[in-house]
Amino acid sequence: MRVISQDGEQLGILETEDALTRAKEAELDLVEVAPNERPPVCRIMDYGKYKYEKSKKQGGGAHHTKTKEIRLRPKTGEHDIDFKVKRAVNFLQHKDKVQVSVLFRGREMAHIEEGRRVMESVIEELLEYGKLESPPQQHGRRMLCTIAPK
Numbered sequence: 001m002r003v004i005s006q007d008g009e010q011l012g013i014l015e016t017e018d019a020l021t022r023a024k025e026a027e028l029d030l031v032e033v034a035p036n037e038r039p040p041v042c043r044i045m046d047y048g049k050y051k052y053e054k055s056k057k058q059g060g061g062a063h064h065t066k067t068k069e070i071r072l073r074p075k076t077g078e079h080d081i082d083f084k085v086k087r088a089v090n091f092l093q094h095k096d097k098v099q100v101s102v103l104f105r106g107r108e109m110a111h112i113e114e115g116r117r118v119m120e121s122v123i124e125e126l127l128e129y130g131k132l133e134s135p136p137q138q139h140g141r142r143m144l145c146t147i148a149p150k
Contacts, residue, residue, distance in 0.1 A: 004033075004043045013039055067097045067146070072122065074102065074114040081118065085125050092129040092149045100126075102143040115143050123147070 003011040003019045006028055014022075023030040023044045031050070034041035068091040070084045088098045100122050102115040119136045126147050133146040 001032075001039050002037070002041045003030075004041065006044050006046075019044075063095050065095060065097060065149075067099055069099045069101060070122075072100070072102045072118055074104065074108050074111060074118055076118065081122065085122055088122075088126055088147075089129050092126065092147065095149045097133065097149070098126065098130065098147045100145050100147065104141045104143070109141065112138070112143070119143055119145060 001014065001016060001019060003014045003022070005011050005022075006026060011019075011022070019030050019042055026044055028044050029047040031043050031045055031047050032040055033043050068088070070088050072081060072084065076084075088100070091098050100119060102119050104112065104115055108115070116136065123132065123136070123145060130147040130149050133148040134144075136143055136145040
């Protein structure tokens with residue numbers, strides 16, 4: 001078989017046992033890279049490192065979009081809303097979707113317009129960084145809307 005060293009240098013045509021002993025001396029693996037050639041081509045390399053590098057290249061650092069949620073209440077203070085909006089902007093900049101939910105408890109259900117006002121103000125601030133994917137909808141005691149990154 002034709003053998004290539006870890007440096008990329010051709011060692012020539014060697015017997016299988018000789019190639020294996022050279023790989024063992026270098027504390028590396030003997031990997032067959034071109035089995036269909038005559039003679040077959042083998043390379044002395046660290047196979048674990050090679051597989052790791054290959055998987056790293058294949059992944060390409062792709063980001064998987066997640067859905068993050070910010071929860072508000074109709075009586076949430078202005079500063080707290082600003083803080084949660086900052087977090088939501090951060091999520092949108094990292095290419096994550098943001099689900100804004102306003103939760104109603106007890107007598108707050110009688111004042112849904114207050115919750116809608118909070119929701120509209122948050123959406124208005126977030127539209128700079130994302131686009132409205134689903135408009136505000138009432139689901140029982142929650143009002144939900146989703147904002148996707150631009």
